[in-house]
């Protein structure tokens with residue numbers, strides 16, 4: 001491998017491949033929402049079953065994320081990225097080809113088992129290759145390309161209208177194709193990493209930082225407020241935007257599938273550009289907690305506008321778009337400021353464990369509420385309990401963000417780096 005490629009271009013080439021792998025992975029994650037209505041009409045799935053297809057992604061990860069972190073430490077980020085991309089591909093193929101609900105759920109389970117560990121491994125890859133600098137920018141960039149995958153999934157009813165016209169299965173086969181692309185990118189990265197390692201030009205692999213239960217005692221109040229916000233905010237945003245929103249737009253606001261998907265997609269599109277921009281802005285002015293609180297408050301406001309007013313869906317979509325761009329841009333850097341660097345792995349691991357439990361539960365509760373109230377195109381009012389549930393969760397999340405701001409996020413607090 002030539003020296004120039006190793007020293008300058010290699011980290012960015014790795015970043016591009018990781019981003020491409022994340023693109024396919026996020027596309028598959030969001031592929032259920034656009035076919036939710038078709039699954040109900042053509043296969044007779046209830047909303048509880050539709051919710052379960054996404055909940056089953058999260059629930060095993062309540063335990064597996066910790067194991068995934070250990071796998072990355074034990075076998076290295078490159079191998080785990082490749083293995084988990086293969087597991088995700090197998091899951092996506094099984095989901096698309098299954099003749100019944102149980103096979104499909106098994107596919108989504110397999111995909112979930114691979115996907116969250118895959119995400120952790122990709123973060124570890126970037127941390128290794130950008131140890132000399134630009135790590136936050138590289139991570140923000142890769143996350144943005146992942147969001148582009150979510151955007152593409154929501155736009156797929158427009159881009160692949162012919163596939164959607166044939167029913168629920170062709171769109172899921174396209175998702176399986178995206179998983180194959182993600183695997184291809186992971187394979188290419190793994191090959192590049194091996195070549196770099198064998199020529200002595202690979203990244204320095206950092207000392208493993210295992211999950212240490214005792215560390216939790218050292219986290220201050222502000223960390224627990226942030227964790228609670230992380231659980232509630234991601235539960236609302238992902239259970240709503242990635243599972244039920246397209247169907248909700250179709251049934252309650254009378255949009256056709258392509259328009260509903262496009263409306264949902266603008267949230268992700270905004271995040272592609274705005275997340276790194278907000279991150280840059282917060283870094284420049286050195287304030288995080290007020291921006292986090294502002295983003296968190298916008299979510300229940302958007303839910304209220306969507307449910308209680310006759311304002312155009314554009315208004316609530318714009319509000320959710322700002323929230324979806326601002327909160328992740330601030331949450332992860334802020335976490336790194338609230339705990340000592342040596343405990344950062346434990347802090348993030350615990351946030352993702354709780355986050356997965358929350359998103360899984362929110363998908364199940366929302367589906368159950370819709371079924372109980374008979375939510376459908378003929379009974380749009382049946383969606384009200386779900387929206388109330390999401391609204392209340394958003395309000396509690398915003399309250400924790402405000403508490404975080406007032407206890408540990410004032411200007412004087414943020415001027416000093418917390419030592420945890």
Ligand SMILES: NCCCC[C@H](N)C(=O)NCC(=O)O
Nearest residue numbers: 025026029116119328352355
């Ligand atoms: N691929 C969608 C689920 C991502 C969950 C993951 N644990 C996470 O929080 N990623 C960061 C993000 O904002 O997507």
